[in-house]
Amino acid sequence: MNPSFFLFFFNITTCFFVSCVFYRLYLHKRYLFVKPSIWVILFLHLFLEYPLAFFDLIVLFTDQKAILDCGAPTLEEIERYTR
Amino acid sequence: MTCILTYIDYWHFLKFPSHILLVVHGVIIASLCCSIFSFRKTAYIIWEKINNHSLLSNNEISKNLLMSIFFLLTLSLGIVIYYNFNFPIKDTTLWHILCSSSNIGYSASREKSLKLLNSSYLKYLYTFYQNTITPIILLSTIHYIGMIKDRIKIKSILVLFFICIFVVLTSNFNVTKSSLLNYTIVILFFIVWKNNLNIIFYYMYFPFILLFSIIIVYFFISQNYSFYKDLETIFSRIFIIPLKMGSWYMHYTQYYGMIGVKEFPKIASFLSMEGVHSPNVIGKLYGPYYYKRFVLESIHANASFLFSFYRAFELFSCLISTLLILALDLILIILKRLRKGWLVIALSMLSYQSTLFAASSYTTILFSGGVMVSIFLIYFLDQFLPIMYSFLLQTWQKTFKN
Numbered sequence: 001m002n003p004s005f006f007l008f009f010f011n012i013t014t015c016f017f018v019s020c021v022f023y024r025l026y027l028h029k030r031y032l033f034v035k036p037s038i039w040v041i042l043f044l045h046l047f048l049e050y051p052l053a054f055f056d057l058i059v060l061f062t063d064q065k066a067i068l069d070c071g072a073p074t075l076e077e078i079e080r081y082t083r
Numbered sequence: 084m085t086c087i088l089t090y091i092d093y094w095h096f097l098k099f100p101s102h103i104l105l106v107v108h109g110v111i112i113a114s115l116c117c118s119i120f121s122f123r124k125t126a127y128i129i130w131e132k133i134n135n136h137s138l139l140s141n142n143e144i145s146k147n148l149l150m151s152i153f154f155l156l157t158l159s160l161g162i163v164i165y166y167n168f169n170f171p172i173k174d175t176t177l178w179h180i181l182c183s184s185s186n187i188g189y190s191a192s193r194e195k196s197l198k199l200l201n202s203s204y205l206k207y208l209y210t211f212y213q214n215t216i217t218p219i220i221l222l223s224t225i226h227y228i229g230m231i232k233d234r235i236k237i238k239s240i241l242v243l244f245f246i247c248i249f250v251v252l253t254s255n256f257n258v259t260k261s262s263l264l265n266y267t268i269v270i271l272f273f274i275v276w277k278n279n280l281n282i283i284f285y286y287m288y289f290p291f292i293l294l295f296s297i298i299i300v301y302f303f304i305s306q307n308y309s310f311y312k313d314l315e316t317i318f319s320r321i322f323i324i325p326l327k328m329g330s331w332y333m334h335y336t337q338y339y340g341m342i343g344v345k346e347f348p349k350i351a352s353f354l355s356m357e358g359v360h361s362p363n364v365i366g367k368l369y370g371p372y373y374y375k376r377f378v379l380e381s382i383h384a385n386a387s388f389l390f391s392f393y394r395a396f397e398l399f400s401c402l403i404s405t406l407l408i409l410a411l412d413l414i415l416i417i418l419k420r421l422r423k424g425w426l427v428i429a430l431s432m433l434s435y436q437s438t439l440f441a442a443s444s445y446t447t448i449l450f451s452g453g454v455m456v457s458i459f460l461i462y463f464l465d466q467f468l469p470i471m472y473s474f475l476l477q478t479w480q481k482t483f484k485n
Contacts, residue, residue, distance in 0.1 A: 003094050004092075004094065007094065007104075010104075011104070011108075014108050014112070018111060018112065018115065021115060021119075025119070026280075029119075030130070030279075030280055031126050031127045031129075031130030031131075032118075032119065032123070032126055033280060034126050034129045034130055034133075034415070034418065034430060035118060035122060035126050035411075035412050035415065036411040036412060036414050036415075036433050036437060036454075037114065037118040037408050037409055037411045037412050038115075038118055039433065039434050039437035040408055040411060040437045040440045041111055041114055041115050041118060041408065042437070043437050043438045043440060043441050044107075044110070044111055044387070044389070044440060044441055045111055046441075047321060047322065047325050047326075047438075047441035047442070048107050048111075048325060048326055048329070048387060048389070048441055049107055049108065049111055050322075051322045051323060051325070051326045052103070052104075052107055052108075052326060054322075055091040055092075055093065055326065058091055059091060059092045059094075
């Protein structure tokens with residue numbers, strides 16, 4: 001079974017939940033944005049969490065067979081290539 | 084296309100793919116939940132200070148800002164002279180781009196201009212100039228010009244404008260497009276903070292944004308890149324590469340195992356252990372496969388601190404990363420002591436530096452990236468520079484009287 005659909009659904013739901021929290025903070029608790037941790041979490045959310053969801057979307061809408069034929073490189077393959 | 088997708092298809096690429104979900108989502112949700120409930124009172128006091136319009140007279144702030152700009156400019160001049168004393172200006176990438184028509188050896192010259200400098204002291208000093216001093220000078224200048232808008236002083240605005248061009252050019256001898264973009268981002272953050280986080284663009288800031296855009300476009304054209312390709316590269320560097328690099332770290336750790344404190348060479352050497360420079364090791368291993376060509380020996384495959392901690396402690400890293408994100412709020416203790424004018428600059432710097440956490444290690448951003456250094460520098464400029472100035476002025480006057 002293709003796991004990408006479930007992964008995409010899980011990741012995008014989590015992203016949406018976190019985005020909603022940030023939006024609520026912006027509307028009602030804007031003073032919390034003076035905290036560096038809030039900004040760090042916000043950018044981790046934008047630059048890591050969302051791309052993770054979109055990685056699944058790309059895999060979901062592309063030819064799975066072609067990807068698997070190309071294959072994920074094993075460590076031995078990487079070492080052989082670099083030598 | 085398929086080989087690019089190989090790394091994106093992390094479910095088949097990684098041995099334990101669920102770990103990436105735990106590291107990314109787990110840390111973000113846990114730290115967000117804790118962060119909402121910590122340091123609320125201090126955050127509120129600082130927010131009130133930003134919104135209070137009658138804390139200091141404009142004259143007092145503008146005097147302090149002008150003093151700081153000239154203090155930082157003197158420091159910059161010293162650094163530039165010292166840098167050019169050690170590394171001739173004709174060998175820099177900036178010189179190659181501005182004065183030479185060919186762009187042969189551009190990457191190598193870029194590496195030589197900063198990463199491969201003989202003196203590590205000079206390397207750190209120049210990074211400090213690039214990441215900390217230049218943005219603070221730019222923000223102070225914009226803040227100052229914003230304050231003197233009532234009584235137009237064209238001459239001083241022109242002088243300050245040339246100071247800005249000087250610091251932007253001299254802080255980019257190695258020509259990193261990203262640092263030019265970062266200066267634009269930090270200015271945008273400043274505008275947002277000046278308007279209490281409401282995104283309103285004042286007409287007077289547009290020339291600055293336009294200037295940076297022209298410089299960036301000029302560098303793109305001079306390197307014979309197509310606009311579409313550059314746009315694709317920027318998009319990829321922001322949204323794809325940080326996570327992709329992270330998947331390399333996870334892949335490597337899941338096959339070779341965690342390395343503990345050896346991941347942090349300085350701590351390892353303190354504990355009499357041999358440290359591992361993971362960005363270089365992983366870059367050399369996965370880089371050729373990804374780029375389909377040989378990579379430079381000095382390659383740095385930087386990934387977010389979430390992944391470098393995973394390389395060190397595997398899943399235990401989730402707890403450590405969460406605690407370290409929360410520890411950043413200790414900076415509020417210093418922010419609370421800053422006066423309003425400098426508070427906005429400090430917050431703009433912090434907001435911009437927070438973007439770096441998605442693609443670099445924690446200690447790098449804290450020290451080389453300039454989070455701690457810029458906060459302490461701003462604290463110094465705000466609290467100690469006026470005292471130093473008045474002390475020097477008194478001494479000068481006493482000497483002349485005698």
